[in-house]
Amino acid sequence: xxxxxxxxxxxxxxxxxxxxxxxxxxxxxxxxxxxxxxxxxxxxxxxxxxxxxxxxxxxxxxxxxxxxxxxxxxxxxxxxxxxxxxxxxxxxxxxxxxxxxxxxxxxxxxxxxxxxxxxxxxxxxxxxxxxxxxxxxxxxxxxxxxxxxxxxxxxxxxxxxxxxxxxxxxxxxxxxxxxxxxxxxxxxxxxxxxxxxxxxxxxxxxxxxxxxxxxxxxxxxxxxxxxxxxxxxxxxxxxxxxxxxxxxxxxxxxxxxxxxxxxxxxxxxxxxxxxxxxxxxxxxxxxxxxxxxxxxxxxxxxxxxxxxxxxxxxxxxxxxxxxxxxxxxxxxxxxxxxxxxxxxxxxxxxxxxxxxxxxxxxxxxxxxxxxxxxxxxxxxxxxxxxxxxxxxxxxxxxxxxxxxxxxxxxxxxxxxxxxxxxxxxxxxxxxxxxxxx
Numbered sequence: 001x002x003x004x005x006x007x008x009x010x011x012x013x014x015x016x017x018x019x020x021x022x023x024x025x026x027x028x029x030x031x032x033x034x035x036x037x038x039x040x041x042x043x044x045x046x047x048x049x050x051x052x053x054x055x056x057x058x059x060x061x062x063x064x065x066x067x068x069x070x071x072x073x074x075x076x077x078x079x080x081x082x083x084x085x086x087x088x089x090x091x092x093x094x095x096x097x098x099x100x101x102x103x104x105x106x107x108x109x110x111x112x113x114x115x116x117x118x119x120x121x122x123x124x125x126x127x128x129x130x131x132x133x134x135x136x137x138x139x140x141x142x143x144x145x146x147x148x149x150x151x152x153x154x155x156x157x158x159x160x161x162x163x164x165x166x167x168x169x170x171x172x173x174x175x176x177x178x179x180x181x182x183x184x185x186x187x188x189x190x191x192x193x194x195x196x197x198x199x200x201x202x203x204x205x206x207x208x209x210x211x212x213x214x215x216x217x218x219x220x221x222x223x224x225x226x227x228x229x230x231x232x233x234x235x236x237x238x239x240x241x242x243x244x245x246x247x248x249x250x251x252x253x254x255x256x257x258x259x260x261x262x263x264x265x266x267x268x269x270x271x272x273x274x275x276x277x278x279x280x281x282x283x284x285x286x287x288x289x290x291x292x293x294x295x296x297x298x299x300x301x302x303x304x305x306x307x308x309x310x311x312x313x314x315x316x317x318x319x320x321x322x323x324x325x326x327x328x329x330x331x332x333x334x335x336x337x338x339x340x341x342x343x344x345x346x347x348x349x350x351x352x353x354x355x356x357x358x359x360x361x362x363x364x365x366x367x368x369x370x371x372x373x374x375x376x377x378x379x380x381x382x383x384x385x386x387x388x389x390x391x392x393x394x395x396x397x398x399x400x401x402x403x404x405x406x407x408x409x410x411x412x413x414x415x416x417x418x419x420x421x422x423x424x425x426x427x428x429x430x431x432x433x434x435x436x437x
Contacts, residue, residue, distance in 0.1 A: 011104035012358050016379055029053070029380030037158060037387045038067040047164055050383030051293040055164035062138060064160040064387075064407075071391040076105070079390040083109050086397035094400060095129045096393070097122065097144070099136040100335045101356040101385045106135050106393060115335040116140055116203045117222035121427065123147050123154075131155055131400055134409075135388050138162045141409040142207040146416045146423060154409045155400075157392035161384045163204055165320075168290035169244030171208040173268040174199075178216070180272060181241065184280060190238060197286075198237030200229060201422070202245045204292075207411045209243070211418030220426035223319055223334035226252040228429045230285075239283050241266075244290030251319045251326045253285045265289055294382050295320035298354040302375040303328045306352035315375070316341055317354030325354060335359060342367055357381050 018024035020034045030049035032039070040048045041064040046057045071079070087094070087109065097119050098110025107113055112122045116136075123132055123144035131153040134141040138161060145154040178199070185196035199218035201209045210220050217236065221229035226248055233240045242249035250263055262284040266273035269289075280286070298321045306313050315329040316338050326332045331341070335355060342351060347369040353360045354375045364372040399406045411419065 012361050012379065012381055013103055013105055015361065019379065027378045029378050033379075033381070033386070036072060036391065037160075037389050038064075038072050038391070040387075041158075041160060042066060047162065047383040048160070048387060050386050051297060051380045052164040052383035055167075055293055057162075057164075058167050058170065061162055061167070062159045064158050064392075067391060067395060071395045074391060074394070076390070079394045082394040083390060083397060086394070086401050089401050090131075090397065092128065093130045094133060094397070095122075095126050095131075096133045097135060097140075099140065099385065100339070100359045101382050102135050102388060103358055103381070103386065104362055105390050106388055107358075107362070109390070109393060110135060115222065115224060116143070117224040117334070117426075118336060120144070120147060120203070120222075120423070124427070127152075131405065133157065133393065133396055135393065136161070137166075137384050138409070139166045139204055139206060142411050142419075143203065143210075143423060145409050145411050146207060146210075146419050153405045155396050155405065155407050156409050157396050157407060158387045158389070159407055161387040163384055165202075165244055165290055165292045166204045166206060169201075169205060169209060169268075169288050171206065171212060174209060174212060174243060177241065177266060177268065177273060178212075181280070181286075184277065185238075194236060194238050196237070197239050197241050198233040199241045199243075200233050200249075201243055202226075202248060203426075205244055207415050207419045210422045211415045214418035214421030214423075214425075218422060219429070220422045221248075221429070222426070223248060224336055225426065225429050226319065227256055229426065230256060232425070232429055234284075239286060241286045241288075243288030245292060245320055246287040246289060247291055247295065247322055247326075248319050249285055249287045250323050251321075251332065254323065258284050263287055292320040294356050294380075295354070296322065297376050297378075297380065298322075298325045299375075300324050300328045302354075303352070306373075306375060310350050310352070310371070313350045313352050314341075314345075315352045315354070317375070321354050329354065339363065342370060342372065345370060356385070358385070 016028050016033045019026045032049035095111045098107045098113045120143050124147040133155045134144050141154050141156040181197050189195050199213045199216050201213050203222045264275050264279040264283050265287045267289045295318050303315050317329040317332050319332045350371040352375050357374050360374040
């Protein structure tokens with residue numbers, strides 16, 4: 001059964017349902033998207049339908065238990081009523097965070113909506129909230145737990161909302177890479193005090209990798225502040241190990257003038273990362289072989305088609321897109337950058353956007369004075385963001401009203417200590433708001 005809130009007529013869920021039942025023309029990347037996410041909670045072989053459906057889910061990944069039948073059978077109206085009632089009862093004791101990529105049916109209940117950088121700041125600035133319900137994915141909830149107080153509970157409505165990109169870099173593989181780099185370059189700083197390698201992890205990574213960076217003089221970055229963070233890292237290191245997203249690392253460093261020839265790609269599945277000693281010696285940024293399956297879908301041919309069909313269109317893409325796509329676009333930036341660019345544009349502007357479909361469709365509804373469409377015409381949301389549904393939100397909130405905390409995300413104190421160091425460095429590295437790539 002598909003549950004759609006009637007107050008969100010332009011939502012991706014409604015679009016997918018309309019395409020599937022023949023009411024709308026178009027295409028979806030997986031017909032299973034019309035099913036409730038709970039259909040994949042038990043015995044799920046992968047991330048679920050959506051952009052990451054072909055990615056390999058590591059053994060031991062978090063799984064969500066069966067959602068109580070009451071919530072699985074509820075109508076959109078019933079869920080809305082339950083959520084509103086629970087939020088009213090809980091008041092300021094609970095804050096609901098909603099990432100830009102969440103479906104509209106969830107975002108409408110969020111007290112804070114933003115990208116990972118903004119939500120990390122918001123979580124840290126809510127010391128009086130007893131619980132933070134994070135409508136995002138697992139690494140975001142981990143970050144919120146690290147940055148909030150020990151008496152605060154961070155809750156992820158669906159434990160299966162992970163991130164395939166984050167899973168492409170595990171702590172064992174990174175530590176093995178680090179050991180090989182130390183064996184080659186040593187650990188002694190040069191005459192200017194810069195160490196041989198500084199680790200930088202993207203926010204889209206596990207708490208263990210954030211802790212690794214904190215313990216090895218490194219830092220966390222987001223798509224909002226990646227260039228600021230790389231500048232920070234270059235001041236302290238002769239080269240950077242950047243993981244897990246190769247595209248954000250490559251696009252950011254290239255925009256800063258770093259030659260592509262000095263950005264080798266480390267493949268953890270190959271001995272020595274598949275790199276020669278000469279490539280490592282010449283490196284400025286060692287990129288990890290990871291990617292976002294949503295942003296990997298965008299192509300130069302899609303941009304060419306958009307320009308042919310809409311002369312004067314402004315193409316904006318996320319820096320997680322492949323380099324060729326970023327180069328072909330008019331500009332690239334974080335989700336916050338995209339939102340602000342559209343908000344500042346004169347009426348009648350035409351935008352082709354290369355990022356997650358939920359945000360694009362919401363922007364099109366929020367800014368009717370513009371024509372806004374997604375570069376990828378196939379409706380294919382982020383598999384794991386789509387695992388969050390109003391039914392799970394209603395469940396965790398009503399459990400809180402009853403005095404029970406379910407789906408709490410707790411990072412072990414030893415890991416949290418190192419990760420907090422790297423995250424605080426990230427939060428101090430304020431984004432360059434003029435950055436357009």
